[in-house]
Amino acid sequence: MRSYVPSYELVSPATIDETLDLLASGNGTWKPFAGGTDLMVLLEAGKLPHRQYVNIWQLDDLRGIEVDQTRVTLRALTTYTDVQAHPVLHEEFPMLCQAAKETGGLAIQNRGTLGGNIVNASPAADSPPALLAYDAELELISKSGLRKIPYSKFHFGYKQMDIRADELLFAIHLPRSQSQRVHYYRKVGTRKAQAISKVCFAGVAEVTGNVVRQVRIALGSVAPIPIRCERTEAAIHNQPLTEGAIENAASTLAAEIAPIDDIRSTRDYRLRVSLNLLRDFLSRARQNPAR
Numbered sequence: 001m002r003s004y005v006p007s008y009e010l011v012s013p014a015t016i017d018e019t020l021d022l023l024a025s026g027n028g029t030w031k032p033f034a035g036g037t038d039l040m041v042l043l044e045a046g047k048l049p050h051r052q053y054v055n056i057w058q059l060d061d062l063r064g065i066e067v068d069q070t071r072v073t074l075r076a077l078t079t080y081t082d083v084q085a086h087p088v089l090h091e092e093f094p095m096l097c098q099a100a101k102e103t104g105g106l107a108i109q110n111r112g113t114l115g116g117n118i119v120n121a122s123p124a125a126d127s128p129p130a131l132l133a134y135d136a137e138l139e140l141i142s143k144s145g146l147r148k149i150p151y152s153k154f155h156f157g158y159k160q161m162d163i164r165a166d167e168l169l170f171a172i173h174l175p176r177s178q179s180q181r182v183h184y185y186r187k188v189g190t191r192k193a194q195a196i197s198k199v200c201f202a203g204v205a206e207v208t209g210n211v212v213r214q215v216r217i218a219l220g221s222v223a224p225i226p227i228r229c230e231r232t233e234a235a236i237h238n239q240p241l242t243e244g245a246i247e248n249a250a251s252t253l254a255a256e257i258a259p260i261d262d263i264r265s266t267r268d269y270r271l272r273v274s275l276n277l278l279r280d281f282l283s284r285a286r287q288n289p290a291r
């Protein structure tokens, strides 16, 4: 493959304040550069319009995982390796750890960040379905201060999202749950490893006495953005997990998603796999209500 690297400028501010000053001054000309695992592919292919990059990798304020009584906070530069190494994430947010384990190879896991995965906004990315199912909240920072937004409201069209050019994604908050939950994450690709998803499914449910008390279902690669399937959730919420209720949820999901044919898969395959994964998730929740 021919590599085409145009001339560019990369600066590495020492502090987050300097970084935010730069972003605010540039009117959208400066692009944050975290692990670079998405950006380098585009840069080398000559597909990035930007010529000015601000390296954020060295900013300690954007690094670290904190746990308090109500939530786990992952700063934007948290890598997939960091996620996999964290005991609380393993115990309480296993779908995120699984997504991290199935993202790229070791080099990508050491360098790629959750912040980059979110802001790159690929509909086929592997962490977003898990983050949606866990009700993640994003925190953005700019010279005007911090603001929070539910992750489910962040993406609103293909590569369109609620972040301004003068803002950085600062942190991702995951609310902790006191309940026993069933967690179900499946990435379906061409191979078992190093594949881009054809369908990515994340479901989490609280089931008591065979009745679904809380449920979140999210999918990647079946729409222009990663989606939470709220109609399907409503169809199964407070329902006993009978065969009929599971089939009713599957019919609702079939009406809720509209996968497309593209280079990686077909509409029919994506739809069939999504429905099968939903059935499998709910059947497992019935057999094994608590994790």
Ligand SMILES: Cc1cc2nc3c(=O)[nH]c(=O)nc-3n(C[C@H](O)[C@H](O)[C@H](O)COP(=O)(O)OP(=O)(O)OC[C@H]3O[C@@H](n4cnc5c(N)ncnc54)[C@H](O)[C@@H]3O)c2cc1C
Pocket: 031, 032, 033, 034, 035, 036, 037, 038, 039, 040, 041, 056, 076, 077, 102, 103, 104, 105, 108, 111, 112, 113, 114, 115, 116, 117, 118, 119, 120, 124, 125, 126, 127, 167, 168, 169, 170, 194, 195, 196
């Ligand atoms: C070989 C290979 C395999 C891959 N496999 C997978 C896979 O299996 N699953 C998957 O989901 N992805 C995969 N990826 C994609 C990529 O590794 C991930 O999306 C990664 O998380 C991107 O993080 P990064 O820090 O490298 O982002 P970067 O490339 O640095 O940035 C990506 C985008 O996010 C923006 N950005 C980054 N951080 C911030 C921030 N804090 N605030 C505001 N904007 C920010 C950048 O400006 C850019 O637009 C793969 C990539 C490669 C090259």
